[in-house]
Amino acid sequence: xxxxxxxxxxxxxxxxxxxxxxxxxxxxxxxxxxxxxxxxxxxxxxxxxxxxxxxxxxxxxxxxxxxxxxxxxxxxxxxxxxxxxxxxxxxxxxxxxxxxxxxxxxxxxxxxxxxxxxxxxxxxxxxxxxxxxxxxxxxxxxxxxxxxxxxxxxxxxxxxxxxxxxxxxxxxxxxxxxxxxxxxxxxxxxxxxxxxxxxxxxxxxxxxxxxxxxxxxxxxxxxxxxxxxxxxxxxxxxxxxxxxxxxxxxxxxxxxxxxxxxxxxxxxxxxxxxxxxxxxxxxxxxxxxxxxxxxxxxxxxxxxxxxxxxxxxxxxxxxxxxxxxxxxxxxxxxxxxxxxxxxxxxxxxxxxxxxxxxxxxxxxxxxxxxxxxxxxxxxxxxxxxxxxxxxxxxxxxxxxxxxxxxxxxxxxxxxxxxxxxxxxxxxxxxxxxxxxxxxxx
Amino acid sequence: xxxxxxxxxxxxxxxxxxxxxxxxxxxxxxxxxxxxxxxxxxxxxxxxxxxxxxxxxxxxxxxxxxxxxxxxxxxxxxxxxxxxxxxxxxxxxxxxxxxxxxxxxxxxxxxxxxxxxxxxxxxxxxxxxxxxxxxxxxxxxxxxxxxxxxxxxxxxxxxxxxxxxxxxxxxxxxxxxxxxxxx
Numbered sequence: 001x002x003x004x005x006x007x008x009x010x011x012x013x014x015x016x017x018x019x020x021x022x023x024x025x026x027x028x029x030x031x032x033x034x035x036x037x038x039x040x041x042x043x044x045x046x047x048x049x050x051x052x053x054x055x056x057x058x059x060x061x062x063x064x065x066x067x068x069x070x071x072x073x074x075x076x077x078x079x080x081x082x083x084x085x086x087x088x089x090x091x092x093x094x095x096x097x098x099x100x101x102x103x104x105x106x107x108x109x110x111x112x113x114x115x116x117x118x119x120x121x122x123x124x125x126x127x128x129x130x131x132x133x134x135x136x137x138x139x140x141x142x143x144x145x146x147x148x149x150x151x152x153x154x155x156x157x158x159x160x161x162x163x164x165x166x167x168x169x170x171x172x173x174x175x176x177x178x179x180x181x182x183x184x185x186x187x188x189x190x191x192x193x194x195x196x197x198x199x200x201x202x203x204x205x206x207x208x209x210x211x212x213x214x215x216x217x218x219x220x221x222x223x224x225x226x227x228x229x230x231x232x233x234x235x236x237x238x239x240x241x242x243x244x245x246x247x248x249x250x251x252x253x254x255x256x257x258x259x260x261x262x263x264x265x266x267x268x269x270x271x272x273x274x275x276x277x278x279x280x281x282x283x284x285x286x287x288x289x290x291x292x293x294x295x296x297x298x299x300x301x302x303x304x305x306x307x308x309x310x311x312x313x314x315x316x317x318x319x320x321x322x323x324x325x326x327x328x329x330x331x332x333x334x335x336x337x338x339x340x341x342x343x344x345x346x347x348x349x350x351x352x353x354x355x356x357x358x359x360x361x362x363x364x365x366x367x368x369x370x371x372x373x374x375x376x377x378x379x380x381x382x383x384x385x386x387x388x389x390x391x392x393x394x395x396x397x398x399x400x401x402x403x404x405x406x407x408x409x410x411x412x413x414x415x416x417x418x419x420x421x422x423x424x425x426x427x428x429x430x431x432x433x434x435x436x437x438x439x440x441x
Numbered sequence: 442x443x444x445x446x447x448x449x450x451x452x453x454x455x456x457x458x459x460x461x462x463x464x465x466x467x468x469x470x471x472x473x474x475x476x477x478x479x480x481x482x483x484x485x486x487x488x489x490x491x492x493x494x495x496x497x498x499x500x501x502x503x504x505x506x507x508x509x510x511x512x513x514x515x516x517x518x519x520x521x522x523x524x525x526x527x528x529x530x531x532x533x534x535x536x537x538x539x540x541x542x543x544x545x546x547x548x549x550x551x552x553x554x555x556x557x558x559x560x561x562x563x564x565x566x567x568x569x570x571x572x573x574x575x576x577x578x579x580x581x582x583x584x585x586x587x588x589x590x591x592x593x594x595x596x597x598x599x600x601x602x603x604x605x606x607x608x609x610x611x612x613x614x615x616x617x618x619x620x621x622x623x624x
Contacts, residue, residue: 306470313477320484327491334494337501340556343549344508344586347557347616352581354589358574375594 152192
């Protein structure tokens with residue numbers, strides 16, 4: 001079920017009407033203090049809107065009546081042109097008529113019946129910046145923004161709803177303002193105007209103000225249909241011409257009710273929701289652009305830092321290589337000297353090994369039961385031994401002792417047998433010992 | 442394009458961009474960084490060792506001079522000196538060698554570029570075990586770099602059989618500087 005809402009923020013009151021398709025309009029009004037500072041007034045209006053929205057169950061899009069002061073209206077004549085060219089013509093004329101860039105304006109235009117001067121074009125414009133506060137207010141109240149509504153069109157719609165036909169001028173009187181809408185013979189809006197009224201204005205002054213407004217509308221002498229005039233004011237207005245009270249319409253909520261009416265022809269040019277989406281898209285684009293810029297900047301920074309680190313290390317490597325080159329002759333010389341000294345030392349450490357061999361033989365040879373008959377030794381080679389022993393056990397003990405010596409890696413007993421000379425006793429033996437080339441240590 | 446499609450497109454684009462950047466930018470940069478780091482570390486380690494070598498150069502040169510003093514042949518030649526020294530040493534050990542022969546010389550390790558030369562001598566003698574020991578001990582005390590390379594002790598044969606003397610063949614090697622090095 002659609003629940004379109006109409007919102008009117010008058011200087012002294014905030015009015016909200018919720019239109020339930022099934023039940024029709026239901027509205028309410030809360031007073032505002034016209035003397036408050038702008039921010040305090042905004043807070044007050046916001047609180048009132050929240051309260052009314054809660055009480056009335058407002059959920060649908062909120063169509064907001066534009067303040068009389070922000071609506072600009074001009075009437076121009078243009079040369080007759082095909083319908084397809086009229087939008088561009090209207091935008092061009094609006095730019096000229098309002099002296100503002102077209103992109104800053106939301107322009108609504110209507111074409112009248114061709115006259116001798118050309119096609120009459122009624123241009124109504126609102127600056128986008130003037131729509132912003134309304135948008136913010138609706139959003140802050142947690143409601144969906146709908147469209148901006150021109151007061152003249154809302155008033156004409158209310159008059160038509162009350163059965164009024166043209167030509168006539170519809171006047172809606174409020175405490176601090178009045179709206180006028182001129183209807184042509186078909187009941188279409190031909191011109192609109194809003195005027196501010198001073199508080200506690202006398203009937204005579206009110207009539208004078210209305211007369212001037214009618215003059216500006218070029219609608220003097222038309223039938224005047226009045227909404228919201230009390231019993232004291234209506235007779236005073238009789239002086240302006242034929243006057244008729246539209247009593248079947250609730251004058252206070254008339255404009256808000258028109259705005260909420262599903263039959264009301266809303267202007268797409270005044271789409272507040274579109275503004276929201278445009279702004280969201282713009283903000284998203286800006287956010288994305290910002291993120292991309294930050295990421296790009298961060299990457300650039302990282303790249304520069306990494307490049308500097310690479311360059312610093314390259315410099316370090318070049319310096320080390322240069323130092324190495326300068327050290328090369330000294331290092332080469334030192335290596336050569338070290339190698340020569342090492343060789344000489346290793347050679348020298350081999351001195352006296354023959355004494356070690358003789359000593360180990362003397363230690364291993366059993367006392368009085370064996371002796372050697374031949375010894376052959378070569379440095380870093382083998383030790384060949386032949387000898388005589390009392391018996392086999394003595395030879396085994398000799399070999400065993402030899403093998404225990406750390407200088408000896410292994411002993412091979414090559415032969416053991418009785419001596420050839422029959423007068424000799426015991427056994428002859430021959431052995432081969434492998435020595436540790438590194439010495440005993 | 443719906444917001445969901447736009448979102449999916451953005452996510453896909455971000456993933457693809459991330460993969461491309463990772464593969465073609467981040468990975469090569471990381472590889473280059475690691476290689477550069479390894480080069481730097483290797484160079485630093487090598488240089489640390491080389492700086493140490495340079496600092497040791499003076500000490501090494503001094504040590505090499507000490508060795509050179511021992512290894513440089515005397516004006517008359519090392520062969521002449523040893524051919525006269527060895528009989529004196531054997532005499533001091535209580536025997537006279539049957540022969541003291543200079544066998545030949547060769548670069549150490551048969552390497553023509555070796556800074557050292559080995560001179561080989563052969564000594565044949567008939568000695569007692571005690572004389573042999575004394576002689577060998579005396580050899581270790583000679584200032585020149587001289588050592589026994591081969592030793593053969595053979596029992597007396599023929600008319601000497603039964604005598605306490607041993608037949609000894611000694612092969613000696615002396616180390617000296619190679620003045621023909623590299624030539």
